Amino acid sequence: MKNIKEQFPIFKERKKLIYLDNAATTQKPARVINAILNFYTNSNANINRGMHFLGEEATQLYEQARVTVAKFINSKDIEIIFTRNTTESINLIASSIESIIPQGKTEIVLTEMEHHANLVPWQQLAKRKNLKLIFIKTKEDFSLDYEDAKRKISSNTAIVSVTHKSNVTGIVNEIDKIINLAKKQNALTIIDGAQTIASKKIDVKKLDCDFFAFSGHKIFGPTGIGVLYGKKELLEKMNPYQFGGNMISTASLEKAGWNELPMKFEAGTPNISGSIGLAEAIRWINEFGIENISKNEKELTSYALKKLSELNGIEIYGKNQEGIISFNLKNTHPHDVACLLNDEKICIRAGFHCAMPIAKKLSLNGTCRISFSVYNTKQEIDFLIEQLKKIKGIIK
Amino acid sequence: MNLAIDMYRENILENYKNPKNFGEIKNPTHKASSINKSCGDEITISLVIKENKLTDIKFTGKACAICTASASLLTEEAKNKKIDEIKKYDKDFSLSLLEIPISAVRIKCALLPLETLQKAILNNGK
Numbered sequence: 110m111k112n113i114k115e116q117f118p119i120f121k122e123r124k125k126l127i128y129l130d131n132a133a134t135t136q137k138p139a140r141v142i143n144a145i146l147n148f149y150t151n152s153n154a155n156i157n158r159g160m161h162f163l164g165e166e167a168t169q170l171y172e173q174a175r176v177t178v179a180k181f182i183n184s185k186d187i188e189i190i191f192t193r194n195t196t197e198s199i200n201l202i203a204s205s206i207e208s209i210i211p212q213g214k215t216e217i218v219l220t221e222m223e224h225h226a227n228l229v230p231w232q233q234l235a236k237r238k239n240l241k242l243i244f245i246k247t248k249e250d251f252s253l254d255y256e257d258a259k260r261k262i263s264s265n266t267a268i269v270s271v272t273h274k275s276n277v278t279g280i281v282n283e284i285d286k287i288i289n290l291a292k293k294q295n296a297l298t299i300i301d302g303a304q305t306i307a308s309k310k311i312d313v314k315k316l317d318c319d320f321f322a323f324s325g326h327k328i329f330g331p332t333g334i335g336v337l338y339g340k341k342e343l344l345e346k347m348n349p350y351q352f353g354g355n356m357i358s359t360a361s362l363e364k365a366g367w368n369e370l371p372m373k374f375e376a377g378t379p380n381i382s383g384s385i386g387l388a389e390a391i392r393w394i395n396e397f398g399i400e401n402i403s404k405n406e407k408e409l410t411s412y413a414l415k416k417l418s419e420l421n422g423i424e425i426y427g428k429n430q431e432g433i434i435s436f437n438l439k440n441t442h443p444h445d446v447a448c449l450l451n452d453e454k455i456c457i458r459a460g461f462h463c464a465m466p467i468a469k470k471l472s473l474n475g476t477c478r479i480s481f482s483v484y485n486t487k488q489e490i491d492f493l494i495e496q497l498k499k500i501k502g503i504i505k
Numbered sequence: 506m507n508l509a510i511d512m513y514r515e516n517i518l519e520n521y522k523n524p525k526n527f528g529e530i531k532n533p534t535h536k537a538s539s540i541n542k543s544c545g546d547e548i549t550i551s552l553v554i555k556e557n558k559l560t561d562i563k564f565t566g567k568a569c570a571i572c573t574a575s576a577s578l579l580t581e582e583a584k585n586k587k588i589d590e591i592k593k594y595d596k597d598f599s600l601s602l603l604e605i606p607i608s609a610v611r612i613k614c615a616l617l618p619l620e621t622l623q624k625a626i627l628n629n630g631k
Contacts, residue, residue: 442546442567442568444545444571445569445571448512448611449513460545461545474545503513504513504521504570
């Protein structure tokens with residue numbers, strides 16, 4: 110992993126930067142930045158419209174990006190819909206799912222550890238369609254209670270939407286168990302993959318979930334591009350939720366017909382450069398090896414856990430974390446810790462991490478959260494620990 | 506460099522560890538709460554106002570050092586002052602009580618007590 114940092118220009122520009130906020134967004138390799146620059150320099154045009162060579166080239170690049178994403182998670186090309194991010198992907202499902210909800214079923218099952226992105230859209234759907242929200246509990250160690258899942262997922266369950274990994278605790282959920290339980294009850298299954306896509310091999314066919322959502326910017330791609338995978342037969346039955354150009358087959362002044370998949374769900378000019386950047390990021394991951402990313406993440410996590418737990422008066426939330434650690438220093442507000450670490454150019458996150466219900470369960474003040482990626486090192490963790498000791502000295 | 510270390514000077518830390526006017530008033534005439542959404546600071550300020558004068562003020566809440574110190578200093582400053590005078594307190598005044606430069610990301614923390622105090626004065630329904 111020695112020269113990995115050199116592939117990320119930000120570390121050249123910001124020499125002292127220690128970036129431990131990778132669960133929020135990752136830094137971008139030069140390859141990805143150049144791919145975007147190259148598109149705007151050489152191939153910029155709108156897609157699916159122009160009769161000219163440039164339009165054709167841009168369309169090709171955009172569709173190639175879709176193929177790259179599809180291969181990455183083992184789906185069909187037309188099952189990949191480009192969105193802005195995980196949040197938009199889940200909003201799309203929640204807005205369009207009505208027509209495929211199995212008849213007579215009235216319950217949506219989520220977990221207590223969801224990010225607001227996989228919570229608030231369902232609250233709105235529940236309100237609109239008079240459905241009931243039900244939450245699978247977390248245990249005392251903040252892991253998912255699978256016994257509770259067995260109780261909560263029932264013949265009334267219409268939808269089960271679960272995060273693959275908590276963005277607060279870093280605990281990975283055994284989603285295959287959850288998907289199995291849901292399948293037995295003929296419920297629709299949705300996985301929020303925002304936190305696992307960067308370091309776990311995802312095979313949607315094997316998982317057999319109905320939908321899988323993730324963001325490009327958490328896997329070294331640009332912001333503003335996200336992905337929704339959905340099973341073809343389900344997407345075909347769903348109605349679009351945004352309307353306009355590109356998503357229609359025919360249109361008159363009075364009415365319109367919908368385009369085929371995936372265009373049906375991609376109204377207006379999409380984020381073409383973003384999709385190209387994302388595809389380049391995926392190629393980079395494929396060359397680097399996702400198993401290497403995963404291995405590095407696990408090593409750094411266990412090293413950091415060991416070092417952190419040696420500090421007096423530290424509370425670490427949960428166990429068996431992967432890539433993310435939430436903690437608090439005794440009598441110290443997380444905001445103060447983050448602010449003092451910032452002085453040493455150490456970037457961490459402090460607060461509720463857009464997942465207020467679980468974060469408040471951990472600590473009423475929120476937590477400090479560190480999260481790792483390929484370019485982080487044990488030396489950086491050592492430096493972090495040194496600074497945390499200093500902070501303990503400053504704020505009793 | 507070391508902006509934060511400057512922020513955590515003795516004056517701030519003393520007011521954080523031993524905040525003045527921390528607690529609740531049993532029968533306040535005015536009361537208000539505010540939350541800083543980005544980090545979760547929560548402050549509640551209760552007041553006793555008699556004849557246009559702030560005769561008692563206390564605050565409670567869970568907040569970071571900057572926010573708590575700011576609340577401590579602001580409540581101490583406002584106590585026994587005329588309401589008309591307190592209504593004139595602005596951002597610059599509140600920040601000046603801290604006697605240190607506050608970095609942009611922490612301004613919200615530092616100003617939460619002022620926001621809450623002004624809200625409380627208008628909030629005579631308790």
